[in-house]
Amino acid sequence: xxxxxxxxxxxxxxxxxxxxxxxxxxxxxxxxxxxxxxxxxxxxxxxxxxxxxxxxxxxxxxxxxxxxxxxxxxxxxxxxxxxxxxxxxxxxxxxxxxxxxxxxxxxxxxxxxxxxxxxxxxxxxxxxxxxxxxxxxxxxxxxxxxxxxxxxxxxx
Numbered sequence: 001x002x003x004x005x006x007x008x009x010x011x012x013x014x015x016x017x018x019x020x021x022x023x024x025x026x027x028x029x030x031x032x033x034x035x036x037x038x039x040x041x042x043x044x045x046x047x048x049x050x051x052x053x054x055x056x057x058x059x060x061x062x063x064x065x066x067x068x069x070x071x072x073x074x075x076x077x078x079x080x081x082x083x084x085x086x087x088x089x090x091x092x093x094x095x096x097x098x099x100x101x102x103x104x105x106x107x108x109x110x111x112x113x114x115x116x117x118x119x120x121x122x123x124x125x126x127x128x129x130x131x132x133x134x135x136x137x138x139x140x141x142x143x144x145x146x147x148x149x150x151x152x153x154x155x156x
Contacts, residue, residue, distance in 0.1 A: 010108070015148045017107040025100045027067070029149035030055075034063050035089060036104040038073060039097050043086040056143045072096060106149065 018029035025032065030053075037052050038044065044052075050060035064087060067073040072093035078084035089097065103110035112120065 011146075014107045014146065018146075018149045021101055025096050027070075027072070027096065027100075029106050030145040031063055031067055032100055033105045033109075033149075034060070034067060035072065035093055035097055035100070038087055038089045039094070042088045045084060045086060049087065053145075054143065055145060059144060067093070108146075 021027070021029045021032055027035065033053060034049065037049055041048075041052075046061050046064060047057055049064070050057040053060055055063075064073055064075075068075060070092075071090055074088050074090045075085050076088070078086060097104070112123075115123065
C-alpha cells in the first residue's frame, strides 16, 4: 500500500501543479510545454514537436491549434516547400513564457530528468512490471498527455 500511496501523491501533486500553471498563465500544462519547446526550437514542425513531447501527432496538432487560435503560436509555410508548416511563438506567446511558472515542461518530466540513471532504470522496470500485471494495458495511452494537463481549451 505504500507504493499506492506514493503513486497517489505523485499524481495529485502533478494535478495541482497543472491547475496552478493554468491559473498563473491561462494555458494548460500541456500547452505550456508546447510553448517551451517552441521557445527553445523556433520553426519546428508538428511531427518533430510531437516527438519532443512523446505525444501523438494529432494530439500535438490540436494543442498547437488551440494556441494558434489564441494568437500565442504562429504557423508559417516553408518558402521552399509549401507542404511544410513551421511553428513559432508569437510576441504574445513570448510574453506568456516570460512570466510562466517553472518547470514549464511539467512537474513529472522535470522530476524524471533529475533522477540518476540507475533510479530512472529502476523506476522504469518497476512501472513495466506494474503494466504487465494490468491485463490488458493499453499501450496507446503512453502517447497521450494526462487528462488534467489539457484543461485550458481541452485539446484532444
